[in-house]
Amino acid sequence: MTQTHTHDAPIVLLVDDEAALADSLALWLERRYRVRVAYTGREALQSFDDDVDLVFLDRNLPGLSGESVLEELRRRADPASFGVVMLSATPDDELTALLVDDVLTKPVTKGDVFDAAARLIDDTPEATLD
Template sequence: MSEQPPLVLVVEDEADLADLYAAWLGDEYRVRTAYGGHEALETLDELDDEVDAILLDRRMPGLSGDEVLSAVRERGIDCRVAMVTAVEPDFDILAMGFDDYLVKPVSSDTLRETVESLLQRSEYDAGVQDLFSLTSKKAMLEAEKSPSELADNQEYQELTARIERLRTDVDRSLEAVTEDDDFEGLFREFDTEE
């Protein structure tokens, strides 16, 4: 019996857009759609931790994407999440637990590449996943904010410092692996770090 393809949940209140995303991804992945926040949580309950990635609209009536994301993380659902939204990012994204952020409109290639990247990240340990998530947020803010806005924002400065610490830890761990060929030690080290 062959292993099933990864399951992607598309959460989008515009049904035509959700269905379009599902069509773009349907050849490579199992795809479920939810046409709003409440339906997304019901679908997640049905799937019982089977979801590998979520593409999540941020602004939806009833239950916003931000609220759905909080619920996903509070429930301990172990999947990667990309916000796919028309909402331009602001510094509030720094506190959000997503892995990537796309501003609509998005192309089919961009959507497929994002899902592929999210699924690859799932294979990495927590430290490397955190580094990817933080650098994605940093890049998005740098694309949307002026250098003076970035320089004046304390949260952005803390983000930059945290990324540098994580990069140093990753580099140090990789050096130890190449010196000792201790791959198990690399993953143990990341699993014990914050």
């Protein structure tokens, strides 16, 4: 099986103030995607551009909240051009009203993360990779 680390791999932006969690998610996702990591809302806004395909966004960020980051991202880019998965410590029906594509309740599993990414990026299933 060849590595899929190519310059055209989808870009995932991971935003979580829990550095250990963000770094773990990044390690998992780097097998298949180009990953950018941000630990604050401000870093997320600096790391986001038109190349980002999917954002995993922690709801409870210190300072600039996940909701505020989401609003700013939606202002900057066509909402149809990237997906958003909100990470939340507690399940909350309000989150679907935020127009996110998916909500994952922490603690998240590797399977949860890859399933969401594959669904939202329209990724090639791993089994079909050469």
